[in-house]
Amino acid sequence: EAQVTQNPRYLITVTGKKLTVTCSQNMNHEYMSWYRQDPGLGLRQIYYSMNVEVTDKGDVPEGYKVSRKEKRNFPLILESPSPNQTSLYFCASSPFAANYGYTFGSGTRLTVV
Amino acid sequence: EDKVVQSPLSLVVHEGDTVTLNCSYEVTNFRSLLWYKQEKKAPTFLFMLTSSGIEKKSGRLSSILDKKELSSILNITATQTGDSAIYLCAVDANNAGNMLTFGGGTRLMVKP
Numbered sequence: 001e002a003q004v005t006q007n008p009r010y011l012i013t014v015t016g017k018k019l020t021v022t023c024s025q026n027m028n029h030e031y032m033s034w035y036r037q038d039p040g041l042g043l044r045q046i047y048y049s050m051n052v053e054v055t056d057k058g059d060v061p062e063g064y065k066v067s068r069k070e071k072r073n074f075p076l077i078l079e080s081p082s083p084n085q086t087s088l089y090f091c092a093s094s095p096f097a098a099n100y101g102y103t104f105g106s107g108t109r110l111t112v113v
Numbered sequence: 114e115d116k117v118v119q120s121p122l123s124l125v126v127h128e129g130d131t132v133t134l135n136c137s138y139e140v141t142n143f144r145s146l147l148w149y150k151q152e153k154k155a156p157t158f159l160f161m162l163t164s165s166g167i168e169k170k171s172g173r174l175s176s177i178l179d180k181k182e183l184s185s186i187l188n189i190t191a192t193q194t195g196d197s198a199i200y201l202c203a204v205d206a207n208n209a210g211n212m213l214t215f216g217g218g219t220r221l222m223v224k225p
Contacts, residue, residue: 097210
């Protein structure tokens, strides 16, 4: 089944403890992206990647890192999480670019205390 | 700064009603507009619109873009409880097509 898989689905962590949210797609998509969704603010783009080893900042990149060493994987790294990074995170992929129609992962609900 | 605004914020209707959701945008370099449906979890892709006046249809859902008015509407006819969701509008306003700006969404509830 064609899908984007995120893990974990739920995570509660403490301020400052590094964490990684994994994202993997099995559709051979070139484009991948991370979004966060907050009430009243909608979906905001954190980082995106047009292909292996090509990543760039979205609208809200502060406090996040990404890497794209293989085509299928696009992990999101929070080096020192803070409470304002409590949010619902989505990974998404698309064949070539953002405007081809995303396939989204199921989301990761992160709480930083 | 690119901006996408959806209205209404929320809507409650009864099964069988027809609804119209609105999306307006202010962006510097419009390329396309996309609609997504978000039920319990991840958004799912509905339509992509690039040309004014051409309607895209999928069953009871249809959408049309008005570039002159900088807006789009999403129509749902004969609504069903399964249409209850948040409907998201996103605009691609970037030359490379690598970023989308999303609106805040319209929450639709369809009552039996």
